[in-house]
Amino acid sequence: MVPPLQEYSIGNLLWIPRTQCAVHDVIELPSLVGKLRETIKKIDGDFVKRLQGGEGLSMISENVKEMVDLCSGGPVDYYGFTSWSKFGIYETDFGFGKPVWVSSHKISGSMFMNLVHMLETREGDGIEVWITLDESEMNMLLGDQEFLAFVSVDPSPTD
Structure with missing residues (x-):
């Protein structure tokens, strides 16, 4: 700015x-x-x-x-994108140490459907993405081999 x-x-x-x-x-x-x-x-x-x-x-x-x-x-098919990358969230110490894993609130409800929420990984070497879709679209995405070649689905936050 x-x-x-x-x-x-x-x-x-x-x-x-x-x-x-x-x-x-x-x-x-x-x-x-x-x-x-x-x-x-x-x-x-x-x-x-x-x-x-x-x-x-x-x-x-x-x-x-x-x-x-x-x-x-x-x-209308609406897809929203938001990012918390470069916010330094993993470097923030709220008095009990730096976070091991950062997440948002429970993402559910129509307000959060078709939302792609991005955040850098703890190590800063990648992007974690939360995607909320209705069940049929999520199944279609999880069946796309080209997509799956680039992602890890539901990895452990402590890996």
Whole structure:
């Protein structure tokens, strides 16, 4: 951020960037990643200045309205992504030592469906990902051999 936040700042900066792909779009993973990257690149220093300034409330209201419009227009498959990477969570000592394993609250309910939650591993050499999908989509994902070649499903947090 410009100017940067103070060292001990805490709180949430909320913005819901979105990338849309229509059902009839034939899109491969690299082009989807490109679309996502373009969306996220729009959240830069100038954007944050506008958000912090006089336009902030109207920008947030418009963003929420667009999400409501998108979701109320008929069935929509929505996938959310969030990351706790680079937060230094595994380096934080809350008075009883550094954590062995960090997790979120119990992730359940429709609010958390289709959510991909990323966090760096304790060693900092990889990414742990929690994925919440409905049962049929999860079964499809867990049956995808290409996906399984890159992941460890349900590893022990102490390994």
